[in-house]
Amino acid sequence: MGNLLAAVVSAEATDSGESKSYIQQMFSSDGFHAPSITDFFPPAIFGDGTIFEFNRIMMVRVIAAIALIALFWFVANRAKVVPGRLQGALEFMLDFVKDQIVEPVMGHEGKRFLPFLTTLFLAIIFFNITGVIPFLNIASTSLIGLPIIMALFVYVLYLAQGVKKHGLGGYLKNSLFPPGVPKGIYLLLTPIEFLQVFILRPATLALRLAANMIAGHLLLVLCFSATQYFFFAAAGAMKATATVTFAAGFAFTLFEIFVALLQAYVFTMLAAVYLNMALEEEH
Amino acid sequence: MMLAQTLLLAEEAHTSDVEGADLILPAPYDLLWSLVIFTIIAVVFTRVFLPKIQKVLDERAELIQGGIEKAEKAQAEAAAALEEYTAQLTEARAEAARIREDARVEAAQILAEARRRAGTDAERIVETAQRQIDAERHQAVVSLRTEVGTLATDLASRIVGESLADDARQQRVIDAFLTDLESTVKAEG
Numbered sequence: 001m002g003n004l005l006a007a008v009v010s011a012e013a014t015d016s017g018e019s020k021s022y023i024q025q026m027f028s029s030d031g032f033h034a035p036s037i038t039d040f041f042p043p044a045i046f047g048d049g050t051i052f053e054f055n056r057i058m059m060v061r062v063i064a065a066i067a068l069i070a071l072f073w074f075v076a077n078r079a080k081v082v083p084g085r086l087q088g089a090l091e092f093m094l095d096f097v098k099d100q101i102v103e104p105v106m107g108h109e110g111k112r113f114l115p116f117l118t119t120l121f122l123a124i125i126f127f128n129i130t131g132v133i134p135f136l137n138i139a140s141t142s143l144i145g146l147p148i149i150m151a152l153f154v155y156v157l158y159l160a161q162g163v164k165k166h167g168l169g170g171y172l173k174n175s176l177f178p179p180g181v182p183k184g185i186y187l188l189l190t191p192i193e194f195l196q197v198f199i200l201r202p203a204t205l206a207l208r209l210a211a212n213m214i215a216g217h218l219l220l221v222l223c224f225s226a227t228q229y230f231f232f233a234a235a236g237a238m239k240a241t242a243t244v245t246f247a248a249g250f251a252f253t254l255f256e257i258f259v260a261l262l263q264a265y266v267f268t269m270l271a272a273v274y275l276n277m278a279l280e281e282e283h
Numbered sequence: 284m285m286l287a288q289t290l291l292l293a294e295e296a297h298t299s300d301v302e303g304a305d306l307i308l309p310a311p312y313d314l315l316w317s318l319v320i321f322t323i324i325a326v327v328f329t330r331v332f333l334p335k336i337q338k339v340l341d342e343r344a345e346l347i348q349g350g351i352e353k354a355e356k357a358q359a360e361a362a363a364a365l366e367e368y369t370a371q372l373t374e375a376r377a378e379a380a381r382i383r384e385d386a387r388v389e390a391a392q393i394l395a396e397a398r399r400r401a402g403t404d405a406e407r408i409v410e411t412a413q414r415q416i417d418a419e420r421h422q423a424v425v426s427l428r429t430e431v432g433t434l435a436t437d438l439a440s441r442i443v444g445e446s447l448a449d450d451a452r453q454q455r456v457i458d459a460f461l462t463d464l465e466s467t468v469k470a471e472g
Binding site for chain 1: 301303305306307308309310311312313314315316317318320321323324325327328329331332333334335336338339340342343346
């Protein structure tokens with residue numbers, strides 16, 4: 001139900017000249033509003049046109065960040081040796097990153113990257129999950145900036161670790177000229193490896209996350225705005241279609257929760273893999 | 284398909300200057316706010332929250348480790364105590380056996396002593412009796428000798444008519460008679 005309401009809210013945001021009251025609009029339809037990419041560029045709350053422009057999505061990010069920090073503030077300051085339920089649940093997430101991502105990929109060496117990777121995992125979950133939270137209804141990561149920043153953190157970290165461990169020359173040689181292939185192959189392999197290490201890895205990290213969240217948002221908006229349209233504007237038998245679209249919206253909401261967790265897992269896992277590749281002696 | 288067409292037909296034209304490429308090309312404000320927000324989260328988590336939680340986790344691990352060690356120590360102590368008790372029990376049994384053995388030996392000694400003393404007593408009694416018998420016999424012999432001598436002398440005086448008043452002669456006759464008598468008894472005995 002919350003999703004339905006919020007779908008209306010976001011519809012309202014794109015239709016600022018609307019004279020009907022909120023309640024009137026909620027239980028009526030003035031035509032079908034298909035989801036569009038304008039959803040990702042809502043009007044500015046302040047600083048319009050400047051680098052400090054702050055809009056709805058920025059606000060959702062701030063809310064997600066505050067929720068995340070508040071939750072861990074609360075738990076970290078009351079952390080006990082014998083954990084309560086909340087602490088146990090959070091510890092489960094921390095252990096998940098440690099046991100399912102960092103240790104299998106990086107082994108014992110990964111321990112020093114555990115805090116960063118854990119932070120990354122938790123932050124992505126919280127930023128993603130806003131896509132299905134009523135009244136927020138947009139994933140903070142669906143606007144490319146945040147995925148790019150997070151990918152840049154990973155990018156800088158793995159480059160820095162690689163250079164620190166092997167030296168600049170050693171790292172470049174390691175990553176651009178993988179040993180064990182005939183010399184001629186390097187003509188082909190080195191450009192590909194260069195693209196991989198310096199462009200594709202961070203770019204795909206950011207794009208994968210943003211694209212998933214954008215697609216999820218469009219699907220949810222499609223389902224719920226269609227439900228709104230069919231239920232209030234369509235005539236006769238077409239009204240029943242609203243049931244189908246609503247059920248689809250419900251299913252996609254659950255699916256989006258899964259995707260939010262999955263993408264956090266994928267992002268963190270790949271970050272660990274890239275870090276490990278930078279630290280490895282040989283490919 | 285029909286559903287999609289319906290949706291498309293129903294859609295009103297949405298005038299906007301937003302292009303598809305904007306979805307992957309970040310606006311400066313987007314990057315700025317993302318950087319600020321994520322940096323705050325990264326710093327607060329890696330510097331404050333996660334170390335705090337890690338400290339608690341380490342404490343827990345230590346506590347569990349300590350508990351295991353304590354249990355192991357208690358078990359070792361129990362095992363040592365059991366061993367000690369077993370040793371004590373064995374010693375006590377050996378002690379009891381030794382005491383029993385001592386008692387038996389002592390009893391045997393007491394019995395032997397008693398038997399020896401009884402034997403000595405018996406011997407002494409027998410000896411005393413023997414001595415008494417000897418003394419009585421001697422007395423009997425002496426008295427017999429006196430009486431038989433007187434009797435025989437009287438008898439002989441009457442038969443011979445001769446007074447054997449002479450003591451010396453009388454004594455000689457008696458001795459001869461008694462020697463005779465003794466040799467007869469010995470020869471018979």
